[in-house]
Amino acid sequence: MNFINKHKTADNITAMVRRAIIDAAALPEDAMRLELLAKRLGALDADGTARFFDELFNDTGNAHGAMKLKSAIINSEGLKRALGEEKYNGVFTASIRLRLRKVSCLFSELPPLKKGLAGYDKEEEIKMEHMPLGIRRALSKKSVKDTIDRLLSDPDPIVITNILNNPRTTEREVLKIASKRPNSPAILNALANHKKWSKRYGVIKAIAMNPYSLPRVSITLLEFLLSQDLMEVLDDNSLHPQVRINAKEILEQKK
Known part of the structure; x- marks a missing residue:
């Protein structure tokens, strides 16, 4: 991909993120926001999707709307259903290759630092x-x-x-x-x-x-x-x- 096309792609993804943030903010539920993401990201490959999420984490233009979209992607199972398991795994691989560390954390299955038996203690x-x-x-x-x-x-x-x-x-x-x-x-x-x-x-x-x-x-x-x-x-x-x-x-x- 040449220099001009790279910047054009980056600009397109930035525009997609900002549009998704605005539209997601108007929706009342996280499940509906995930459906919106599924439709908007359908045309992007794994690399483009990884860059989309990186842009989402770094966007400071519409903080309130961005927070609503970020709250939806906490649900890993919902995000996996929205993207499809193959693409979900592909985004993780792409984020590692592209060195998008925050995105790789979002799509990883890292275990908690501490493990223990939950239950009654009193x-x-x-x-x-x-x-x-x-x-x-x-x-x-x-x-x-x-x-x-x-x-x-x-x-x-x-x-x-x-x-x-x-x-x-x-x-x-x-x-x-x-x-x-x-x-x-x-x-x-x-x-x-x-x-x-x-x-x-x-x-x-x-x-x-x-x-x-x-x-x-x-x-x-x-x-x-x-x-x-x-x-x-x-x-x-x-x-x-x-x-x-x-x-x-x-x-x-x-x-």
């Missing part, structure tokens, strides 16, 4: 773990506050999802789930993609700073953090090195 709650799973799932849908409190440490993602959907659940309980260590990456991922709670700043920060979160989730959530919280991420040795590197880059962009 003596008064341990008896809940011995209940049959079906009963715990049923209880998590009830409106009994004391029962919800006792189930906050449950290791089953469906129990936790039921709690997140329970109208009696408050942000205080959700923050307990998001901050719990050790924790399950599946539970933290479900919380990061929850329609209601994933939009609360305190919850976003807690997931991003939990060393049991998948790095791709934490790295995407960093885009939503204030500078003082990014500094906290940068100084936290318990977090994955890639998470801390991205926090540093975002801080430098904010200067």
